[in-house]
Amino acid sequence: MTSIPEERTYPPRPPAMVRPSRSLLWRWVVDLIPTLITPFIGIAAALGLVVLILEWQGADPRLAWQFLYDGTLATAAERADLMSYWMPLAITAFGLVLTYNAGLWNIGVEGQIIAGAIGATWAARLFAEGEGWRAQITPLGHGWVLLLCFVFAAGAGGLWALLVALLKTRGGVNEIFGGVALNFIIQTFNMYLVSNGGPWQPVGSRATETAAFPEVARLSSYGGFRHLSLTPIYITTAAFILLVLIMYVSRWGLQLRAMGKNLRSAFLLGVHTERNVLMAMMLCGMMAGLAGSFRVLGPYVTRAKLTANPSGGIGFLAILVVLLAAMSALLTPFVSFAFAMLSKGGQKIESGFQWSDPPINLDRSLVRVLQSGIVLMVVLAFGVRNRYFPPRSAQAAVDEDEEVART
Amino acid sequence: MLRKLSVLGLLVAVALGGFAAGAPSATAQDEGIIFGVILVGPRDDHGWSEAHYTAGLYVEENLPGAKMIALESLNSAARPETTLDQVVEDMVNQGAKLILTTSADFEVDTTEVAALYPDVVFINISGDDALWGIATDNLGNIMGQMEYGKMIAGCAAALKTQTGSIAYVGPLIDPETTRLVNSTYLGARHCYETYRGLDPDDLRFQVTWIGFWFNIPGVTLDPTEVVNGFFDGGADVVISGIDTTEAIVVAGQRAAQGQTVWAIPYDFEGACAEAPDICLGVPYFHWGPVYLETVRQVMEGTWEPSWIWRGPDWDDINNPETTTVGFIYGDGLTDEEKAILDEFIAQLAAGAKGEEGGLNLFTGPLYFQDGSVYLEEGEVATPKQIWFAAANADEATTPDEVNPPQLLQGIIGTSQ
Numbered sequence: 096m097t098s099i100p101e102e103r104t105y106p107p108r109p110p111a112m113v114r115p116s117r118s119l120l121w122r123w124v125v126d127l128i129p130t131l132i133t134p135f136i137g138i139a140a141a142l143g144l145v146v147l148i149l150e151w152q153g154a155d156p157r158l159a160w161q162f163l164y165d166g167t168l169a170t171a172a173e174r175a176d177l178m179s180y181w182m183p184l185a186i187t188a189f190g191l192v193l194t195y196n197a198g199l200w201n202i203g204v205e206g207q208i209i210a211g212a213i214g215a216t217w218a219a220r221l222f223a224e225g226e227g228w229r230a231q232i233t234p235l236g237h238g239w240v241l242l243l244c245f246v247f248a249a250g251a252g253g254l255w256a257l258l259v260a261l262l263k264t265r266g267g268v269n270e271i272f273g274g275v276a277l278n279f280i281i282q283t284f285n286m287y288l289v290s291n292g293g294p295w296q297p298v299g300s301r302a303t304e305t306a307a308f309p310e311v312a313r314l315s316s317y318g319g320f321r322h323l324s325l326t327p328i329y330i331t332t333a334a335f336i337l338l339v340l341i342m343y344v345s346r347w348g349l350q351l352r353a354m355g356k357n358l359r360s361a362f363l364l365g366v367h368t369e370r371n372v373l374m375a376m377m378l379c380g381m382m383a384g385l386a387g388s389f390r391v392l393g394p395y396v397t398r399a400k401l402t403a404n405p406s407g408g409i410g411f412l413a414i415l416v417v418l419l420a421a422m423s424a425l426l427t428p429f430v431s432f433a434f435a436m437l438s439k440g441g442q443k444i445e446s447g448f449q450w451s452d453p454p455i456n457l458d459r460s461l462v463r464v465l466q467s468g469i470v471l472m473v474v475l476a477f478g479v480r481n482r483y484f485p486p487r488s489a490q491a492a493v494d495e496d497e498e499v500a501r502t
Numbered sequence: 503m504l505r506k507l508s509v510l511g512l513l514v515a516v517a518l519g520g521f522a523a524g525a526p527s528a529t530a531q532d533e534g535i536i537f538g539v540i541l542v543g544p545r546d547d548h549g550w551s552e553a554h555y556t557a558g559l560y561v562e563e564n565l566p567g568a569k570m571i572a573l574e575s576l577n578s579a580a581r582p583e584t585t586l587d588q589v590v591e592d593m594v595n596q597g598a599k600l601i602l603t604t605s606a607d608f609e610v611d612t613t614e615v616a617a618l619y620p621d622v623v624f625i626n627i628s629g630d631d632a633l634w635g636i637a638t639d640n641l642g643n644i645m646g647q648m649e650y651g652k653m654i655a656g657c658a659a660a661l662k663t664q665t666g667s668i669a670y671v672g673p674l675i676d677p678e679t680t681r682l683v684n685s686t687y688l689g690a691r692h693c694y695e696t697y698r699g700l701d702p703d704d705l706r707f708q709v710t711w712i713g714f715w716f717n718i719p720g721v722t723l724d725p726t727e728v729v730n731g732f733f734d735g736g737a738d739v740v741i742s743g744i745d746t747t748e749a750i751v752v753a754g755q756r757a758a759q760g761q762t763v764w765a766i767p768y769d770f771e772g773a774c775a776e777a778p779d780i781c782l783g784v785p786y787f788h789w790g791p792v793y794l795e796t797v798r799q800v801m802e803g804t805w806e807p808s809w810i811w812r813g814p815d816w817d818d819i820n821n822p823e824t825t826t827v828g829f830i831y832g833d834g835l836t837d838e839e840k841a842i843l844d845e846f847i848a849q850l851a852a853g854a855k856g857e858e859g860g861l862n863l864f865t866g867p868l869y870f871q872d873g874s875v876y877l878e879e880g881e882v883a884t885p886k887q888i889w890f891a892a893a894n895a896d897e898a899t900t901p902d903e904v905n906p907p908q909l910l911q912g913i914i915g916t917s918q
């Protein structure tokens with residue numbers, strides 16, 4: 096590594112909470128106007144593409160919207176289902192905001208969700224079913240079992256992410272490659288657990304999954320909706336508040352941003368980059384792990400078990416969310432909501448057309464095309480803007496950021 | 503904040519467009535019946551799922567007023583946002599009175615969800631909850647006696663193999679898949695000895711399990727690689743036990759490069775079309791007639807909960823009006839081999855009907871891989887012993903008491 100440069104004089108340290116001056120704020124707002132228009136162009140382009148595909152397939156795009164709306168927002172039951180899919184996606188995206196702002200491309204988040212799901216399942220088996228070494232002397236209550244499930248899930252996800260981070264900082268393995276490899280390993284381990292008579296597959300079962308967890312290890316349902324529970328909503332909200340505090344209030348958030356802009360400069364300016372890499376990755380992994388626990392703890396019996404693919408790709412979806420949200424903590428809940436809606440509504444569009452008279456068979460991957468298309472178009476729009484219409488204050492803003500980071 | 507507003511604004515704009523569009527036309531019909539079919543894979547997989555989808559179309563054709571609503575690819579990789587109960591709910595809201603869940607992967611959930619909708623009839627294909635009496639009385643099971651189709655497949659492979667090495671690409675390990683591998687092996691041994699006059703102990707028969715019913719990248723083994731590995735390892739006939747067509751596709755590619763290889767696909771009547779010249783035939787499910795019977799019973803209100811395990815129509819195993827399991831010869835067979843298979847099928851038919859001189863391959867002595875006795879000398883397997891690929895299946899009173907399924911001694915590959 097490079098040695099720390101010679102003594103240099105730093106300006107006097109300002110108060111911990113640095114607020115931009117009015118002129119800086121104003122410049123930021125002016126700069127935001129093209130930023131506002133750019134994603135809109137991208138999204139419009141992607142939607143236009145999908146409308147064209149729908150028309151080409153002979154499906155009425157307005158009807159498609161109707162199916163999407165009916166299948167996600169129209170009734171309380173659909174909204175409850177949507178909520179249960181949104182929460183794990185959102186909390187995963189929150190974790191990714193941390194790492195992506197620090198310049199850490201945590202592709203391994205998918206594996207961290209699976210690690211969390213396995214952790215939660217392990218806790219459920221230990222403390223609710225009394226499998227393996229018997230951890231329970233007296234049966235634990237509902238709250239305690241769930242708490243342990245969450246702790247195990249966050250721990251497993253965090254450790255799996257820490258492994259990626261250590262491979263990066265100590266082993267010199269780029270976090271993208273490390274993440275891909277660890278994704279593969281944990282997915283294979285998960286399959287080992289639940290398939291082909293694996294240790295967690297019930298004897299005689301023909302489904303590739305564990306047995307449903309007992310009531311005591313399931314989230315309690317709310318309002319009579321099979322899949323809705325308040326606990327994930329509370330936890331995700333808490334994670335969001337934590338994220339906002341980190342990104343907008345704490346000095347640590349500034350350090351992460353500085354690392355994202357230029358890791359080497361941040362290091363030279365006195366940021367503990369290695370420690371921060373480990374911490375950011377681990378925090379992200381813990382949030383992903385919690386997402387994994389939301390995916391396996393019910394409340395309804397069809398979801399209260401570890402399946403062949405507990406994450407189902409929501410880690411990768413969360414990566415798209417964060418990219419589309421331009422790594423902004425404040426935008427992430429909204430973008431993740433829109434993506435959850437598209438995912439869930441996509442199936443309703445497909446079945447809506449297929450079950451109507453006469454049936455129209457749409458390709459199932461249309462929604463994935465739309466989601467990826469939106470992100471691609473938006474990123475492309477930003478790229479085109481920066482290439483041909485560079486914002487005048489861009490360079491100045493970078494300087495400002497580094498100024499701030501030095502504190 | 504402004505960027506956030508732009509996203510919201512867009513959603514609102516699209517929403518307004520949607521409201522202007524008006525409600526979609528209702529699909530409920532005044533008379534007739536709507537039945538749901540839930541598939542684990544794509545409806546055009548040229549395999550397991552397509553066979554079920556085709557059967558649904560068969561019912562629509564043959565029963566006026568019957569309408570199918572289907573959902574394909576319900577599995578945790580393709581549809582992470584959806585579980586079985588949500589699909590069932592949608593289908594019931596569409597007016598479905600009968601729902602067929604066509605995978606072992608749905609068995610547990612079907613039994614749970616059936617309790618939520620007592621007025622709807624549920625059929626889980628390939629399951630056995632109705633057999634044990636642990637299901638509610640609106641749940642039944644249907645399966646075809648594919649053992650016979652697999653025995654014919656094994657026989658065809660044994661007639662053909664030049665290297666004396668046959669390979670089987672299996673999905674996951676459970677009683678169903680194990681009994682099908684065992685059946686294939688028994689058919690292969692019998693024909694290797696009887697018709698080719700060779701020592702069946704010299705026949706190499708190996709199985710590799712990919713981990714699920716079809717390829718899920720990153721989750722299962724890649725069947726394309728598995729099949730390539732078989733051919734590289736000296737096998738010249740690969741038999742498919744998975745839902746999709748990789749075995750015959752790879753064999754077709756190898757044959758195009760000049761290699762002497764064959765394949766036997768599975769599940770779907772038209773599966774040989776992928777590479778007709780090297781196809782030795784396909785054991786397939788023909789669910790249409792039994793679906794039709796079930797839909798009609800539900801419509802007329804005469805359906806009773808039942809566990810159905812239906813065999814081929816032994817007068818003509820390919821009769822499209824009557825059979826549940828069949829075997830279509832492929833172009834890879836010579837006329838002589840076809841004649842031998844005709845004779846073999848006639849003997850199986852006689853055995854199944856209990857006629858004098860008929861052939862029942864599930865006759866002892868047979869041993870499992872761990873050396874334990876499956877069937878004593880001269881003992882004929884009971885249906886339950888075949889179904890569970892376990893010796894103690896008839897004594898067990900609950901599913902947990904049945905021994906885990908095992909491959910027969912002589913098969914190379916793991917039982918667990």
